[in-house]
Amino acid sequence: MARNFFTVMRSSAPTRTASPASNQTPSGQVTAPPPNMKQDAAAGVGVHLDPNLEAVRHDFTEEVETALQLRNVSAFYGSFQAIDKMTMPIPRNRVTALIGPSGCGKSTLLRCFNRMNDLIPGARIEGEIEFEGRNLIDPNVDAVEVRRRIGMVFQKPNPFPKSIYENVAFGARINGYSGDMDRLVEDSLRRAALWDEVKDELDKSGLALSGGQQQRLCIARAIAVQPEIILMDEPASALDPVATLKIEDLMRELAEEYTIVVVTHNMQQAGRVSDYTAFLLAGEERVGRLVEFGPTQDIFTNPIDQRTEDYITGRYG
Amino acid sequence: MSAATPTAGITPYAPRIRARRGLSVGFMVIALLAITASMLMLGALIVEIAVDGAARLFTDGSATVQEVRGETLIDLPTPENMNWLAWAMPVAILLPFLGLRVVRSLIADIPALAERAIGFATTLPVAVFVHILYVRFESAYYIEYAKAIGVDGASGNIFQLFAEASGFQFVRLIVAGLILPLGIIAAGWFWSNRLRRPSLLLPAIATAAWVVYLFLDPFFLSSYPSRLPAQAGLFSAITGTLYMMVITAAVAFPLGVGAAIYLEEYARRNWFSRMIQVNISNLAGVPSIIYGLLGLQVFVRVLEFERSVLAGACTMALLVMPIIIVSAQEALRTVPPSMREAAYAVGATRWQVIRFHVLPYAFGGMLTGNILAMSRAIGETAPLIAIGALTFIAFLADSPTDDFTVMPIQVFNWVTRPQSGFHEIAASGIIVLMLVLLVMNAAAIVMRQRTRTDW
């Protein structure tokens, strides 16, 4: 299987060497923003980067596998273009945050990753999202399979009106899980840090739980089908601060095994939970574009683009 | 954490996506097939009715003279000039539209007034032409008719023929002679107002009505019931239905709309209004025959209306009232609260708010509900049988206290007879009934679309 890696070296030639994914060598050293962004950005990301890319990229030396590689991804709803030519990697086993003001196409982009946009009449995607050597957007790739392997947690908790047990088992059932179902349910609930709260009332309706519990149930439900990537669309925006903290802790824990992409409105949240951050911004025609991508720490402490800095310092609202 | 991490090793999942996708698509195909099959079945049944019933509704071009109850009735042959007229008509109606279209494509940005003027200028001559053609054709027809029945029509004076023509033929003469030109003018008006859909609909309807009219055999529609299928007609049933509908609407519409206004605008949300609301939805579910028994006891026996149009109409009004109330309530709910508040804010009383702001807004919706309720009433048979409406009515009702019959009762009567001749005229009756319903439903749909205002 062709895996893509991006290894970004300081002022080195673009490389495409396969490096062991397991060892995460934190380097932390960030170079100063180069004077000519375009050239250096292109050099930094190496072969994957489109030369026309306008977004700024931070150099970083951490060696990570890419879980998803976006190339010139555009999305349309009918004649309205929601996002325009985004190119960026999603690192494996990391939390990547998509931030930006309302209407900049964060959610649209997230929904491209597991083809949820297929369900909206008139929506279409252009470009390429590479996942395990295949283009996700290719109509020949089965959306159902994509969604099984790339799970999703939504803004508002949406448990099915079934028992807690059935909620977790649903995905596994339809996907023909042949193992021990009880064990899978327990395991998934444990990972979602919900087991201790619900283990005695698995027959209770999922709708009877509190909002935070419902959201963790939805995470457990997503885990149960054993996806490789979990997409989270503002998972804590409908929750109170305590429940939000729990979800954030959970995200950090889950990142050890899963690749997580999270859309968030909340800058502090992005800073707390994510390893990498992409800042998106809509232009005047309301078309979302990628402005800056890099390690979260760098984006927050040392943004290259003026607009990113404005947003992070709260000048966009 | 449990020891076995699910991601390790071979996952025990067997998604079988291909099979499940196939199943899903198969399910859709089956559902689509089931729906199509049932629609096709209904279509086939409608075609069967149309084939069975058309024989009595349309002339086959041969002249027949029948003796019915001492009267000589003549089925005239189709005049020769009729055929080309029938086919020339759609062309004549569509010509002005095409002309306007050409003008539009040549001159961009025509001023609205000029466009309207062009619309009229192109449609008006056609309408006049149609009317003249029609009168010529009809007078030729009536000269033949007059000769056949022995009236001195040699002068060919159409006014004299009007005087000689029987009631139905008179109506036919007037209505068809006016409706068509007026329809064309109306179509032109709509077209020049850029209301494309009605502008295509109207000429289509006018053309269809024209063709139907040319081939229509007035005998079935203008005769009374008879013991012989060949002489039986729907005249008393049609007039009875019309008569009853007018009274039903006059009774049910004010009562139903009044109740809806009370429930939506006046009633407080307490046990009483809840009870009324539940009661209305339950009344909508009561079998219609039970309304018939209510009408039998209350209107026929206690109020002594006898088996009259009035008793039937009152029964029908009670039957359709829940429909009118519910649809009127829905119409009232679409009135934006901001409109009421704005009216209250300038000091209007509650009734003023309702009368001048709420009702005008909701009236279209209420009227739509009323038409749908009436189309339900037209098709209802059981309650009228229960109150004892008769089937053999060889006269027209003069007053609301006369006996009467309606179309569905006549159809029921003919269907239940063993002779196949009666089954044929039952099909003819069904065609007439369904056409009336179709027109009413179309009117309701058009009205619903035209009165829908977005705020």
Added chain:
Amino acid sequence: MAARTPDGPQQDTVRSLLAELWRDRLQPSRSGSGRETPAGRLIHGALFVTATLSAFVTIGIVLVLIFETVEFFREVPFIDFFGSTKWSALFAEKQFGVWALVWGTGMIALIGLAVAIPLGLMAAVFLSEYSPPRLRAIVKPILEILAGVPTVVFGYFALLSISPVIRDIFGQDVGIYNALSAGIVVGLMIVPIIASLSEDAMRAVPRSLREGAYALGSTRMEVSLRVVLPAAFSGVVASIILAFSRAVGETMAVTIAGGGNPQFGVGPLEAVQTMTAMIVQLSLGDTPTTSIEFKVLFAVAMTLFVLTLGMNFIAQWVSHRFREEYE
């Protein structure tokens, strides 16, 4: 403004007059929402009367039915009506076992449901989950028009179109009047009810539930049948009960096509008679209002009324009680 209306004696007069007027108007009103003029009160009263009319209709129905039913049970013991399966109201030796009519009613209604549930639910699932909006915009009005077709027309279908086909299939010894043909058209008649109400219930299921299921890798059918349908279950059940109630109360088609054979225990290929058909049969004849035949008509109608009312209540209760509350 002040410049244009300088204060003067005239202005003062107007002002005091206005003040008088307003003081009168600003009295606290009892209704709490504006003062009502006498005319307004009259209108209020008239509208109130129209609203209560529906209650009087119900009371009227109940009274009319009870009155004659009580008369009937004075002459015929209760047990002969509800405890017997033999019906022969028009013969010299009269028997009034209502079960013979309930049998016919139930059989036709059940055949109707057997036709309508698969068709109606499939149509509902298709329209709500599969259909592109354009197709839906065409099919839904067709369903509405189908619901508006007069029942005599369906009677014609049953007797002259469906019955001959049934005789072709099951042999010519099957009568032209049979429960099966009546049941099939009753089924066609109630398809729009099930399809339309179930579709409404399914579309009321929040979009987020569907998305949640799709995000787990469900196919469209799995979403429809395993998530949406169960979530809309109460509405679907209510629609089926309502449709059953309509089938039980259906009159003309079963009168035309069912035949007039009130017998308990006959099969679907034989003629039967429903409660409604019996009422029509007794109404068509010139039945003297004092005769027992006239009174039994109301006893049968009472049974029918209680049955349909009960089902309507159950349907309402089901749709309220078991509705899932979503945020």
